[in-house]
Amino acid sequence: MQIRTKFALLFILIATSIVITFSVIIYALYSNDQKKEFYSRLKAKALTTARLYSKDVKEINYKLLKVIDKNSVNSFPDERVVLYNILGLKVYSSPDDSNIAFLPPELLSNIKLHQEYYSNNNGNAVLGLVYKGSSDRLIVVASGYDKYGNDSLSFLAKTLIVACFITVIIIGLIGFFFSEQALKPIREMVRQVENISASNLNLRVKTKNKKDEIARLAINFNEMLNRIQQSFEMQKSFVSNASHELRTPLTAMTGELEVALLNDGSPIEYKEILYSVLDDVKSLNNLTNGLIELNRANMDVSFFKKYPVRMDELMWQSRSELLKRHPDYSVSIIIGNFPDDENKLIINGNHILKTALINLMDNACKFSPDRQVHVSFNVSDGLITLAFTDHGIGIPAEDLKNIFQPFYRAGNAQNFSGHGIGLSLTNRIIQLHGGNMSIESVENDHTTVTIVLPAGK
Incomplete structure (x- = not known):
């Protein structure tokens, strides 16, 4: 399944869940409100009938109460109000219902115990309560069917179902549209990446917006292509x-x-x-x-093992090894700032660092008529600085920018033995040790190669 489809379906699922949840809440709140409203109407009807029947209203007699009940404009379907005395014997019914002369004992006990009883089952409501008049007590049982409320709830349910269905369709269309638009830059980037191969690594992924996450992904991908x-x-x-x-x-x-x-x-x-x-x-x-x-x-740094190396000892070892190979060379070492704490002379290094020091001494002597090199050694501010200076042929200014490239040789060095590997190898070794290397040279005068390495275990 494509990411676009996943995003759209997830969006539809979340939005649909929210719409359905709100619809259920709306229906439940409206249903509860309808039941409360019908309960209020039923209770008002029961109390009114009991009040008119009791001796509290002297102007109303039994026959007049029948007429009032029969012609009431606020009656509802299956409406019935029955009055019982405190013993449960029926004393009044509207409409007349001769089949129920006595109130069922369990209902009578329930009403007497709680002073009020109410149930509503799908709109069929029954309310029983105790009416305390000025001179008598009556038990009133009112029942009826809330047709208006049920019809309203039914209409609301159908409306919410249709609304949910239409909303889901609209949300689905919007979800697919926005997922299409959101993933369009990624599809374009994929299309461009598919056109890049080993034969055209110069191609790059184009980005219109430089600020969003996709643009940053494209920029990082282009940087990776640069390295590749x-x-x-x-x-x-x-x-x-x-x-x-x-x-x-x-x-x-x-x-x-x-x-x-x-x-x-x-x-x-x-x-x-x-x-x-x-x-x-x-x-x-x-x-x-x-x-x-x-x-x-040039191997992976993760495979480049390091251990504590004392730089002053490594420098003297490199000098001795070079002089054994070339007895005609002269290497003088000048110690500058030398710390009291020997830990400041130690770096996290590898034996391959000796190769770099020997290469620098060898190059300086090889390209100098007097076969001499002067090495200065200084330690300060947590850094070890070594400078290799010779008075040989120097390096032309136009060759300095390429001098660290493998197999590159300066124009005035063609008559000397060598393959152009030494400086490139040395520079890489210094980089692996977290240091940096620089060259300052004047043709036919001198050359100074400076390396700086971080000190400390």
Whole structure:
């Protein structure tokens, strides 16, 4: 069942329940009022007859009372008033009813006990009461049929049923109309979403109203599409660049080995070819390791386990490991603000953070003629700041905006070994640790890479 139909049926059910409830209440109140009104009329008739019969009104005799009862304009169908003395013996009846000479004992006892008795069954009402005159006491029993009240109730019931039926139809039409209008933007959004596929991720869901919930849903969906499109483009770029970077050393190795097989060279020449192939293998190994690290850095954060890491110790470990690989490098560390509380040196990190520090030191030394990098270490206001400064080739201003893209290399770095993975990997690692990374550079002068990480366990 469609949501539109569900909404409409729910609307009809609620509205119908309300209409029926109010109709029942109206009918019950009117019925109760009719019974009270007929009771008042019946009681007035009984008391009037008893008063006229008793000795309280001397001008009225038995025959005159008969005439008055017979010609009363306020009588109702099956009207009958019977007067009994205190012993239950009938003394007057209007109209004459010789069949009931005595009042039934149970009814007599009930009237005497409660001074008044009344019942109304579908309009057939019976009222019994004790009339206390100035000189005598009478038991008055009045009965009649409330034809007018029953007819009115019957007409009201039919009117309410027809009104409910018509109201339900109108409410149903209104419910379907408004559910159609309310869900129209969603249907339009569904239609637009159905046209979006992997081949046209540039399409977006259009929104007319920027404030309602559906518009916010469309905006959030568009933002999700932006992220998906960005991921697709990054994946395509990654695959393309990775394929190119992997092909280059493999092509070089293939060419060198083919040349070696075609020519009969000396052992020295073969040794030189093997050294060249070994360099290509190392380059291929470094590229593969870089791709693995980049993939790990881009994994879901929920799988990225963290534990306490002391940053000053990690920095010294990174320096030692880099110098073992490249003894010709020079890494000087300058300690600035150093806290007394060692907890301020600890961050929630992962061993992959060492990869980021080594990459920054390695890049600085590799692109500097003197193979030197100066690292400043400062802790303040709950933040750990590391700045890596070198005096090398620098980065052109037009390349700075793309420097964090995977496989991107600045124009003046093409003659240096590398694959353009390091800075992209490092930036992602810093982001995973809740930090940020920035670069300030002047071409052919210096480059300073600054990372800021939150301190504390």
